[in-house]
Amino acid sequence: MSATPARQQAEVGAQAEDVIVLDPPVIEMRGVTRTFPGPPSVVALHPTDLLVEPGDYLSIVGPSGSGKSTLLNLLGLLDRPSAGEYFLDGEPSHEVSERRRTALRAGRIGFVFQAFHLLPHRTVLENVMLATMYAGIPRAERAGRAIAALERVHLANRLGFRPTTLSGGERQRVAVARAVATSPALLLADEPTGNLDSTTSGEVLDLFDELHGDGLTLAVITHDPQVAARAQRQVRITDGRLEVLR
Numbered sequence: 580m581s582a583t584p585a586r587q588q589a590e591v592g593a594q595a596e597d598v599i600v601l602d603p604p605v606i607e608m609r610g611v612t613r614t615f616p617g618p619p620s621v622v623a624l625h626p627t628d629l630l631v632e633p634g635d636y637l638s639i640v641g642p643s644g645s646g647k648s649t650l651l652n653l654l655g656l657l658d659r660p661s662a663g664e665y666f667l668d669g670e671p672s673h674e675v676s677e678r679r680r681t682a683l684r685a686g687r688i689g690f691v692f693q694a695f696h697l698l699p700h701r702t703v704l705e706n707v708m709l710a711t712m713y714a715g716i717p718r719a720e721r722a723g724r725a726i727a728a729l730e731r732v733h734l735a736n737r738l739g740f741r742p743t744t745l746s747g748g749e750r751q752r753v754a755v756a757r758a759v760a761t762s763p764a765l766l767l768a769d770e771p772t773g774n775l776d777s778t779t780s781g782e783v784l785d786l787f788d789e790l791h792g793d794g795l796t797l798a799v800i801t802h803d804p805q806v807a808a809r810a811q812r813q814v815r816i817t818d819g820r821l822e823v824l825r
C-alpha cells in the first residue's frame with residue numbers, strides 16, 4: 580500500500596539515518612467536504628482536514644445542526660464525501676468500491692450508538708458474535724472473540740441474558756463489546772451516554788478510558804462537554820467547520 584499524505588510528509592521529515600516505520604493514521608481526512616444539493620444546497624461540512632493517530636482518543640463536540648451527524652456518517656463510511664480524500668487505516672476509502680467500503684466498515688470500525696441497537700431476541704453472546712460474523716472472522720474463532728470482548732467490558736456473567744433484561748449501562752457495555760470484538764482500528768461512538776444517567780454514563784466513560792489505555796483508537800461524537808472532556812484530543816464543529824480545541 581502506498582503511503583498516505585501524512586506518512587509521505589513524515590518520510591520527508593525523517594533524517595537519512597532514521598529508520599522509522601509508522602503505522603498509518605487511523606483517520607486522515609484531506610479537504611473532505613459534504614454538500615447536499617438541495618435546492619437550496621447546504622454545505623454541511625466545509626473542506627476539513629483531520630488526522631487521528633493510532634491510540635488517540637478524540638472527542639468531537641458541536642451544537643445541534645452543526646454537522647456532527649454529517650461527519651459521523653463520513654467517518655463511519657455510511658456516506659461519501661462530495662470532495663476530498665479520506666484514508667481509513669491507510670486505505671483510500673474515497674477511491675474504493677462500495678463492496679470494499681462495506682468490508683472496511685465491518686472490519687475496521689466498531690460503532691457505538693446512543694440507542695444501543697442490540698437485537699432483543701438474541702442473547703448477549705449472540706449479539707456480539709453477529710458482529711464477528713459480519714467482519715468475516717472465521718466461524719471457529721467467533722465465540723472465543725465474543726467472550727473475550729464481553730470479559731473486557733466486565734459482562735462475562737451475562738452471556739446468556741437477553742438485552743431486555745439488562746440495565747441501560749449494561750446494554751451499552753454489550754454494545755461496546757460488540758464494537759471491540761472485531762479488533763477494529765477505530766471505535767466510533769455517537770452520543771454513547773445520551774440514554775444513560777450520570778452514574779451509568781461514568782461507567783461507560785471509565786470503560787472507554789480502559790480501552791484507550793489498552794491502545795484502542797476512539798472518536799466520540801457528543802454535545803455533552805463533560806463527555807468530551809474525557810478525551811485527550813478535542814475538536815469542535817460549528818456550522819460545518821472544524822476547529823481544534825486541544
Ligand SMILES: Nc1ncnc2c1ncn2[C@@H]1O[C@H](COP(=O)(O)OP(=O)(O)OP(=O)(O)O)[C@@H](O)[C@H]1O
Pocket residue numbers: 615617621622623641642643644645646647648649650802
Ligand atoms: N440530507 C440532507 N439534505 C439537506 N441538508 C441536510 C441533510 N442532512 C443534513 N443537512 C443539513 O446539514 C447541516 C448539519 O446537519 P447534521 O445532521 O450533520 O447536524 P448535527 O450536528 O448532527 O445535528 P443534531 O445534533 O441536531 O443531530 C444542517 O443544517 C442540516 O439541516
